[in-house]
Amino acid sequence: MEDLQGAAKALMRLQDVYALQVGSLTRGRFQRAARGDPVDIYRPAVSVPLSGDDCFLVGKVAYELGDFYHSVPWLEESVRLFRGSGGAWRPENQGTLEDALDHLAFSHFKEGNVSYALSLSQELLHRDPMNGRVLQNVEKYETLLVQSTSLPVSQGVGMRRPNSTALRTRNTYERLCQTRGSQPKHYENQRLFCDYFTNGDPVLLLQPIRREVQSLQPYVVLYHNFITDKEAEDIKTLSQQGLRRSVVASGEKQETADYRISKSAWLKDSASVLMGQMDRRIARLTGLNVRTPYGEYLQVVNYGIGGHYEPHFDHATSASSPVFKLKTGNRVATFMIYLSSVEAGGSTAFIYANFSVPVVKNAALFWWNLHRNGRGDEDTLHAGCPVLVGDKWVANKWIHEHGQEFRRRCALDPEE
Ligand SMILES: O=C(O)CCC(=O)C(=O)O
Ligand SMILES: [Fe+2]
Known part of the structure; x- marks a missing residue:
């Protein structure tokens, strides 16, 4: 049941974040509503249509959560598809046309569309004349409509998306996710640049790395070809058996949460010689001390379709956070490696800084989470x-404050 609910919620999440039309999804297409014709945002090689029963299952999950904003379009599709198949029941089906009509009528009623609830209930009663509960509903809806004849009731009245905790940042988040890589171009911000970076390091002098500065405040850079295809595959393989549902900090504890859906595993230094190699490469590039316990173990993360991590900070924002268990201060920087590409979706979005980075296989993204004075940088949200299509893998190396005293020094200005 939890798996079914998770899958249904994932579909609704994709529907919301990418403004997808449910009618298109049921035909196996990924389309956004636009003025005029719907626009394809991804073209799958094969389109797999959904059945009336598939749509019923999704709609019912929303219905049972009291989320009628989502139950309506899914149950609409379910009713349409069940009607199209003549309402015949198939042994593999969980639901019937009657079930779908019943749930859809009540969803419309809850959304304030009583006249539509009535006509659906009448259709249902026609198919199931002995259903006393539906008969009662029909009478109730008729009475309500007589009482409120002066009030125009139009379809779609009150269709508001359910509140989410991240409501304040939701519009920006969704806009950044929808635009594939919306970092400002160098001609929009003259101070952004690309170069061959060596950090004055002998090894990097022989083989500089392509650096793309994404943002200056906060400082976010992308290092291309940080690892090879082979290394990426090896890291994924090493993590396979340790993958578990990802957790987030909740007070002093860690627990699963709807706002972070993925699997993750920690790779200890002893997992492979690769871990030491990664640490040394990160140290050369960042100039930071990333040895345990100044750097955490490498965390490998796998997102499936619908997997995501809503806006958050990597650094601790409360003194009780598990981040402090290492006793090496807060997470001063994040070094995140993209171990895979992804067919659609999955960008990394910086909400307040207003840009997003598309997944670039084998590249690594680096940013400072803290100001030089140790305070958290809110702009790193x-x-x-x-993930809309495909499978996304990243690896995080979180670097702590301690061990960097002479590598990232405080500034003369205590506010800096
Ligand atoms: O998957 C991403 O693009 C971001 C992951 C992230 O922010 C994290 O794991 O803390
Ligand atoms: Fe993060």
């Missing part, structure tokens, strides 16, 4: 957008 970021998210992993839901």
Whole structure:
């Protein structure tokens, strides 16, 4: 049941974040509503249509959560598809046309569309004349309509998306996820640049890395070809058996949460010689001390379709956070490696800084989470957008304050 609910919620998440039309999804297409014709935002090689029963299952999950904003379009599709198949029941089906009509009528009633609830209930009663409960509903809806004849009731009245905790940042988040890589171009911000970066390091002098500065405040850079295809595959393989549902900090504890859907595993230094190699490569590039316990173990993360990580900070924002268990201070920086590409979706979005980075296989994204004075940099609020198609893998190396005293020094200005 939890798996079914998770899958249904994931579909509704994709529907919301990418403004997808449910009618298109049921035909196996990924389309956004636009003025005029719907626009394809991804073209799958094969389109797999959904059945009336598939749509019923999704709609019912929303219905049972009291989320009628989502139950309506899914149950509409379910009713349409069940009607199209003549309402015949198939043994593999969980629901029937009657079930779908019943749930859809009540959803419309809850959304304030009494006249539509009535006509659906009448259709249902026609198919199931002995159903006393539906008969009662028909009478109730008729009475309500007589009482409120002066009030015009139009379809779609009150159709508001249910509140989410991240409501304040939701519009920006969704806009950044929808635009594939919306970082400002160098001609929009003259101070952004690309270069061959060596950090004055002998190894990097022989083989500089392509650096793309994404943002200056906060400082976010992308290092291309940080790892090879082979290394990426090896890291994924090493993590396979340790993958578990990802958790988030909740007070002093860690627990699963709807706002972070993925699997993750920690790779200890002893997992492979690769871990030491990664640490040394990160240290060369960042100039930071990333040895345990100044750097955490590498965290490998796998997102499936609908997997995401809503806007959050990597650094601790409360003294009780598990981040402090290492006793090496807060997470001063994040070094995140993209171990895979993704067909659609999955960008990394910086909400307040107003840009997003598309997944670039084998590249690594680096940013400072803290100001030089140790305070958290609010501009680093970021998210992993839901994966629309494909499978996304990243690896995080979180670097702590301690061990960097002479590597990232405080500034003369205590506010800096
Ligand atoms: O998946 C992403 O793009 C971001 C992941 C992230 O922010 C995290 O794991 O803390
Ligand atoms: Fe993060």
